[in-house]
Amino acid sequence: MLSLLLVACSTSPQTPEQEQRATTDPATVSITRPVREPGVSGNQFILVEPVMPSSQRQVEIAQISQLMLEHELSDEQMAILLYRRGALYDALGMSTLARIDFNQVLEYRPGMSDAYNYIGIHATQAGDFETAFEAFDSALELDPEHPYVYLNRGITAYYSGQYDLAQADFADYHYQDEQDAYRVIWLFFAEYELEQERAYQLLSQRKQHVPENWEHNIIRLFTGEIDAQQLIASTLENVEDQRALTERLAEAYFYLAKYEMFQGYDDDAANYLKLALATNIYDFIEHRYAPLELERLRNGDRIAPR
Structure with a gap:
């Protein structure tokens, strides 16, 4: 007797566990921007071996295909x-x-x-x-009540240039869990395209509800509290294994690319996107949409930096 177990694959990172809440007053947060020559980057990269295709998954695909061919279902x-x-x-x-x-x-x-x-x-x-x-x-x-559709439809609206619709969907997704750093940052991306100063203010406010874990550092990058090298270094903190490190780097490189775009350093942004793609973490949204970000860079289809 064959038992089939259906495992739904997540299309976005899991909600972080609750930790100690940040206490910084949003009214006192100062957003700072690094000063450097365009096209020059002193950032140090952490390079890991790309995730190789899972032989177990490939075997399961073969088994499923054989089952559908040989049995009346x-x-x-x-x-x-x-x-x-x-x-x-x-x-x-x-x-x-x-x-x-x-x-x-x-x-x-x-x-x-x-x-x-x-x-x-x-x-x-x-x-x-x-x-x-x-x-x-x-x-x-x-x-x-589908857990991911608002996020995914918001991403579609974002990349199709319908930022008002993206903001609405990301807001609905964010309010389902205000402690999730990824929900905060994607909402910020849409709001940045609409009104940059207001977007930074809201980002600083929402950051207070996010536990101070690794994902929290992504927000701190955009609020100017840490720089690119510090974010990359933080991927090594409390990492469990090589796979977990690679997953963190897929995320870190994608968000560093977005950060560099906002500063106007498109060459550095493109390099980060290519590093994100090199991880082969195909089912992470940061890997999924890195090609669309590269296309936006090539087409010049983005808001000018502040």
Whole structure:
């Protein structure tokens, strides 16, 4: 008897555990900017070996494919298997195969909101924003409490240049957990495109609700309390293993790229994005959208720095 276990893959980092709250008064926070010659960076990089494709995941894909070929399965079983295989393809960076499977899921189970969520993510990565919006709207119709759709639809709005819509979705996502640093920082990105000074003020205020863990340092980078080298150094603090370090660096390099863009150092930003991509952490949003950020840099499609 074959037992199938469906493990939903997270499309955003997990909410950090609660720690001691910061006590800095937001009214006293001074946002500072580094002074250096454009194109010159003294930052030191931490380079790690890219995560290699998981042989276990590849074997599971083969097993699922064989099972679907050799057995007569119900529509529900086919939907579960296709969804699982799509999630495995996604984690291995095989986005085209993943997208095919997630679309096929809906032929067997039209009401699976998680499949629509993944379809929206992959459409966004491909720059097909219209399809992405349709998929996320369908996911919310099926499951208004879906944990990640507001984040993912907000990202679609952000990269399609609809910053008001992005701000609204990121705000909804943020208010679900005000202690999550990633929710704070993506909301800041949208607000930065709308009104920069106000965005920094709100970022400093929201920082007070975020526990002082590693993710908190990402916010502190943008508020000027630490610099790039300090953020990179902080990735080594209390790290459990090589995989955890690589995951932190995927995040750190992406957010350092955004930081450098805001300072006007596009060459440094591009280098950081390439380092984020080199980690091969395909299912992290920081890896997913690094190519779109590189495209924005090439097209000059961003707000000028302060």
